[in-house]
Every structure is written in C-alpha cells, then in structure tokens.
Amino acid sequence: MDNAKLVFYAGSTLLEGPRWSDELNALLCVSIEQERIFLIDEDGQFVRTFKTHGQVGFALFKNKDTIIYASYEGVYELDIASGEDKFLFHANTDKALRYNDGDYDPKGRILLGTTGYKRFASCESSLYSANVDGTNIKKIVENTSISNGIAFSPDAKYLYFIDSPTKKIGRYEYDVNTGSCKFDKYIVEITGDAVPDGMCIDPEGNIYVAEWGGFKVCKWNPVTGKCLKTYSVPVQNVSSCTIGGKNHDTLFITTAAHDDGTPSEFAAGGLFKNTL
Numbered sequence: 001m002d003n004a005k006l007v008f009y010a011g012s013t014l015l016e017g018p019r020w021s022d023e024l025n026a027l028l029c030v031s032i033e034q035e036r037i038f039l040i041d042e043d044g045q046f047v048r049t050f051k052t053h054g055q056v057g058f059a060l061f062k063n064k065d066t067i068i069y070a071s072y073e074g075v076y077e078l079d080i081a082s083g084e085d086k087f088l089f090h091a092n093t094d095k096a097l098r099y100n101d102g103d104y105d106p107k108g109r110i111l112l113g114t115t116g117y118k119r120f121a122s123c124e125s126s127l128y129s130a131n132v133d134g135t136n137i138k139k140i141v142e143n144t145s146i147s148n149g150i151a152f153s154p155d156a157k158y159l160y161f162i163d164s165p166t167k168k169i170g171r172y173e174y175d176v177n178t179g180s181c182k183f184d185k186y187i188v189e190i191t192g193d194a195v196p197d198g199m200c201i202d203p204e205g206n207i208y209v210a211e212w213g214g215f216k217v218c219k220w221n222p223v224t225g226k227c228l229k230t231y232s233v234p235v236q237n238v239s240s241c242t243i244g245g246k247n248h249d250t251l252f253i254t255t256a257a258h259d260d261g262t263p264s265e266f267a268a269g270g271l272f273k274n275t276l
Contacts, residue, residue: 004233004253008044009270012036015254016058016198017101018271020244023064027244029254029271030056030069037069039080040271042245042252050083052076055117057099060110068132070099070112075134089134096123101148101198101240106156106176108132111140113147113161127161129179140181141172149199149240151207153222158184160207160222162196169196169209171222187222190214198240198254202276208251210238217241217253217274235268249276 012031020027026046029038037059039048054072062068067078074090092099092114100115109129116123127141127150141147141161149162152174159174159181169188172181188207190196194214201207206228207220215236219229235255242252253272257264 004231004251004272004274006044006267007042007252007271007273008038008040008047009267010038010047010049012256012269013259014239014256015269015271016239016256018240018242018244018252018254019058019060020242020252021061021064024061025246027242027252028059028061028067030059031269032056035071037067037078039067042250042273044271048080050078050085053085055098057112057115058102060102060104062132068110070102070110072098072117075099075110075112075130088132089130089137091128091130091137092126094123097125100125100146101150103150105129105159105174105179106152107179109136109179111150111159113144113150115146115148136179138179140179141183148197149209151199151201153201154203154205158222160187160199160201162199162209164195164197164212167191167195169199169207169220169222188220188225197238200240200242202243208241208243210240210253212237212239212256214238217251231274233272235265235270235272237268243276245273250274251276 014032037050059069076085078085097114114125130137144163146164159172168186194211197210197212217231237256257268
C-alpha cells in the first residue's frame with residue numbers, strides 16, 4: 001500500500017476528472033461545484049483556472065491549444081490561450097441532470113455520462129455518445145443512476161463503465177466503427193461501504209478504480225477480477241485518477257470533501273499523486 005502526496009489544493013469541494021497531456025506536460029481537473037477547470041503542471045507549481053457555464057462534469061484535451069468540457073449548460077470548446085469558449089452541443093435535455101464523467105472513445109467520439117444535478121440524487125441517467133461537433137448523438141447505455149468511470153481496453157474491443165450505485169465495473173462489447181456497445185458482464189464488485197467512482201487504464205489493460213468512501217485507488221486485473229495493488233489516499237472520498245507524468249509513471253488522484261456536515265480530512269478536494 002503506497003501513500004499519495006498532495007500536489008494541489010484550492011478549496012474545491014468536489015475535484016474530479018484528471019486528464020494528462022504529453023504535449024503540455026500538464027493535466028486538467030474540474031471543480032464541479034465551484035464551476036472551474038484547472039490546468040496544472042505535474043508538481044502543482046503552475047496553475048491556470050477557467051470558469052465554466054454551470055457545474056462542470058469533465059474536461060478533455062482536444063489538442064495542446066483546446067479543451068472540450070461538459071457543463072450543466074452543454075458541451076463547450078475552450079481556447080486555452082484566450083480563455084474564451086464556444087458552445088458545441090447538448091446531449092442531455094433533462095434539467096434535473098448534469099454531465100458527470102466523460103472520455104473519448106478510440107475513434108475520437110465523446111462519451112458523456114449523466115447524473116442528478118445534486119450529489120447522489122436518484123435520477124434516471126444515461127451514457128451518451130457523440131461526435132465532437134455534436135452530430136450523431138445517441139444513448140449507448142440507459143437506465144443508469146450515477147454514470148462514472150469510462151475506460152477502453154487496449155485492443156478497443158471492450159468498454160469498461162461504472163454506474164456507481166451498483167458497486168460494480170461493467171464490461172461492454174464495443175463496436176468502434178458504429179460507437180455502439182452491448183453489455184457483456186461485470187468484472188469487479190466493490191465490497192464494504194465504498195463505491196467505485198472514476199477510473200483509468202494502463203497499457204497492459206489493468207484498470208485503476210477510485211473508491212468513494214474507501215481512502216484508496218485499487219489496480220484491478222479485468223480478466224481475473226483480482227486487485228493487484230492498492231494506492232492509499234489520506235482522504236475518504238476518492239473521486240477519480242489518471243496516469244501521467246513525463247515518464248508515465250505517476251498516478252494522479254482527485255478527491256472530495258464530505259457534503260453531509262461531517263468534518264472533512266485535510267486537503268479533501270485536493271489533487272494527489274503516487275508513483276506507479
């Protein structure tokens with residue numbers, strides 16, 4: 001069990017969605033409830049902040065100059081240099097919902113999960129697929145509650161997807177040509193009080209799953225369903241993770257504060273890192 005080190009903390013209550021850029025040697029994180037995107041170098045020494053249109057679920061690098069992000073008011077393209085953004089499209093029309101986790105598929109489509117606007121609200125959510133320009137919007141997974149982690153197997157045959165309240169990681173057969181998927185089976189079930197949140201995948205196909213309420217990220221073999229390694233975090237609510245760093249040997253981990261009046265741990269809502 002390895003201990004994570006604090007990289008960045010700015011008082012966020014719910015930090016999410018870390019994404020690494022090799023071109024910039026930096027990563028993105030979103031502060032959902034503060035409606036902010038942070039662009040941070042790997043040591044937390046350089047930070048840029050961007051305001052979003054409502055609560056922001058995730059942000060992705062389009063290239064070294066541009067960010068795509070999904071907020072309550074829709075999906076936007078943000079110019080990093082100027083900080084200006086423009087509206088692209090809206091997949092979700094239910095005002096009780098907001099976008100949560102999201103990622104690209106192997107062909108460059110955007111996958112967008114939804115959840116209740118308020119934390120842990122019980123809603124009928126979905127996982128959408130769309131081209132970056134907003135064409136070909138469709139639901140690919142329906143009847144979810146809190147759409148979270150998204151990852152693809154290295155051979156692009158499988159989509160791994162987390163609907164947090166199920167406490168399971170689902171595997172879906174994925175057609176990269178059409179962007180459609182079909183449920184195959186559950187590969188991991190989280191035991192105890194924690195629930196799976198965000199996740200990422202390494203080149204060998206192992207998945208790293210953040211455990212909300214669990215103080216950790218677990219590295220899983222999706223074939224055997226066995227936990228290979230645990231990365232401890234000094235914050236109970238661990239929200240997501242990504243692999244990055246100049247040598248791709250760092251696990252960046254986002255966290256969140258409690259929202260029920262329970263005192264939070266030091267730097268809850270901060271960004272941590274650990275060596276793989």
